[in-house]
Amino acid sequence: xxxxxxxxxxxxxxxxxxxxxxxxxxxxxALVLVAAACDSSSSNGGSGSPTSGESNALVDDGTPxxxxxxxxGIGTETNGWNPASNQIADEGTTVVxxxxxxxxxxxxxxxxxxxxxDSWQPNADFTSWVIKLxxxxxxxxxxxxxxxxxxxxxxxFQKGALTSLLLEPMLAxxxxxxxxxxxxxxxxPWAAFPASYMANGTGFVMAPAMIDAGDDGAEHPTxxxxxxxxxxxxxxxxxxxxxxxxxxxxLPHLDSLEFKVIPDESARVAALQSGDVNMILTSTAGPAEAxxxxxxxxxxxxxxxxxxxxxxxxxxxxxxxxxxNLHARKAVAYATDPQTIASVVGEGVSIPTSPWAPTNxxxxxxxxxxxxxxxxxxxxxxxAAYEQETGQSKLSFVMxxxxxxxxxxxxxLLQSQWQEAGIETTxxxxxxxxxxxxxxxxxxxxAYMRNYGWSDPDMNYxxxxxxxxxxxxxxxxxxxxxxxxxxxADLDTGRRSDVLGVRQQAYHDxxxxxxxxxxxxxxxxxxxxLIAEQQVRGLNVARQTSFGGAEPKTWLGDLWRxxxxx
Numbered sequence: 001x002x003x004x005x006x007x008x009x010x011x012x013x014x015x016x017x018x019x020x021x022x023x024x025x026x027x028x029x030a031l032v033l034v035a036a037a038c039d040s041s042s043s044n045g046g047s048g049s050p051t052s053g054e055s056n057a058l059v060d061d062g063t064p065x066x067x068x069x070x071x072x073g074i075g076t077e078t079n080g081w082n083p084a085s086n087q088i089a090d091e092g093t094t095v096v097x098x099x100x101x102x103x104x105x106x107x108x109x110x111x112x113x114x115x116x117x118d119s120w121q122p123n124a125d126f127t128s129w130v131i132k133l134x135x136x137x138x139x140x141x142x143x144x145x146x147x148x149x150x151x152x153x154x155x156x157f158q159k160g161a162l163t164s165l166l167l168e169p170m171l172a173x174x175x176x177x178x179x180x181x182x183x184x185x186x187x188x189p190w191a192a193f194p195a196s197y198m199a200n201g202t203g204f205v206m207a208p209a210m211i212d213a214g215d216d217g218a219e220h221p222t223x224x225x226x227x228x229x230x231x232x233x234x235x236x237x238x239x240x241x242x243x244x245x246x247x248x249x250x251l252p253h254l255d256s257l258e259f260k261v262i263p264d265e266s267a268r269v270a271a272l273q274s275g276d277v278n279m280i281l282t283s284t285a286g287p288a289e290a291x292x293x294x295x296x297x298x299x300x301x302x303x304x305x306x307x308x309x310x311x312x313x314x315x316x317x318x319x320x321x322x323x324x325n326l327h328a329r330k331a332v333a334y335a336t337d338p339q340t341i342a343s344v345v346g347e348g349v350s351i352p353t354s355p356w357a358p359t360n361x362x363x364x365x366x367x368x369x370x371x372x373x374x375x376x377x378x379x380x381x382x383x384a385a386y387e388q389e390t391g392q393s394k395l396s397f398v399m400x401x402x403x404x405x406x407x408x409x410x411x412x413l414l415q416s417q418w419q420e421a422g423i424e425t426t427x428x429x430x431x432x433x434x435x436x437x438x439x440x441x442x443x444x445x446x447a448y449m450r451n452y453g454w455s456d457p458d459m460n461y462x463x464x465x466x467x468x469x470x471x472x473x474x475x476x477x478x479x480x481x482x483x484x485x486x487x488x489a490d491l492d493t494g495r496r497s498d499v500l501g502v503r504q505q506a507y508h509d510x511x512x513x514x515x516x517x518x519x520x521x522x523x524x525x526x527x528x529x530l531i532a533e534q535q536v537r538g539l540n541v542a543r544q545t546s547f548g549g550a551e552p553k554t555w556l557g558d559l560w561r562x563x564x565x566x
Contacts, residue, residue: 071277081220089549093550102204107544112198139207170186235261253557269282280531295532298530305525307451311480313471313481327382328382362507461491539558
């Protein structure tokens, strides 16, 4: 999309026109959360509580002061603002959350809690949910937020390019029960529906007129949020102004808010230090350490994982894929030294050995999930076993990534580590569009990415299920193409049960099963931070919940700026 400016003509709505289809692979960005894109190599999606420490201790902000404006520096944005069709991930989700709001959100206990919806109740077998909506809410264009609007949104997500693929096995449709009650019917039991659908990106509620406007609606988001869309200059700035009819009494505090796109990390830090922006989002460790003495730093360092995903398909590009062999994948795991990788990324960066940290309700202690320690000699033994089993003279494959400096440094370090164990690797760097395309159809052998950092494990269902492993050459959300009956059973238990202990046991076993397949070569967890001027207040919700991934954010209306000197 070329740079252009969109200005609000509120309260009018852009006329509707025929909706154009989106490429499925374009939507993959919202779920893959590819590492190394623009802002070094990290993100976050909320799989647990933020990193503990003084930076995340709740603070007494005092009495909010209304008025004024704030500028937030971000590294990337998106190609549009329709969550059913555009590539809204990471920072783009923060931006659009100023205008659009979800049916539910995650609380400090990592459980879904009401937002636009007041309550929800399933039937006996979790194949139908009745949702009660909060009364008295209007969209920015003056239309009521009601049951019909929610039904329209459910239909929009059912038609979305990628969302339709993910929701088709689950979602039958939605029906108006009364003006403030919706019934959502499912094709199979889904006890995790409130977390996976209502508090996820699919829970965002757009004004019906925005949906009807097709592409134009994606350029002019209209919701119920604390701010009303003002203008968007693609690649530069997204501006919103105060919603004077906001349903949450006394909010928002700010008169206006701007998201300024500053792709270069050092330039973003400089803009904060000079006062050109009041807060930045960053996914590198350095700024948090360097600025913590003079700025307010809120960390979220234990949620999103960066790793190498290994494709287990028998062929890639018409040639035999060596990583379809278990010994080859084990060799790569043993040959990887994540401690060294993490030390390069930054001080204090943690290392995953499964999708969930041990401190997370879904995680196991590192020594119980079956992942292996760095062991060069064992890696060599696995290489030898691969060669003997396959008749190949060496283990050699291509590792794909994006052409940014930070990512390139990590890939080169991995290449050197693996070479020590006798593994030959060619590094392939691609632009983002080409990279996502290769991932989507499985035409890769090994790929550098980030993923799995969602607040509820069920939101990862698609990445591990046999139902989404369509084979190399076909659109697949299970990128590794790896699945087993036990993994499917664990996923189904986690999806269908509402008993916490039963779900925990299923996901504990799932971590063991995934590690037994050696398809994820764990590297580090993303050091995601909000760094703000001392005058910025209203960040306590962000201190208690994850704030960096593709889940809706509900704390932007709480932001305010204290007068200088206070």
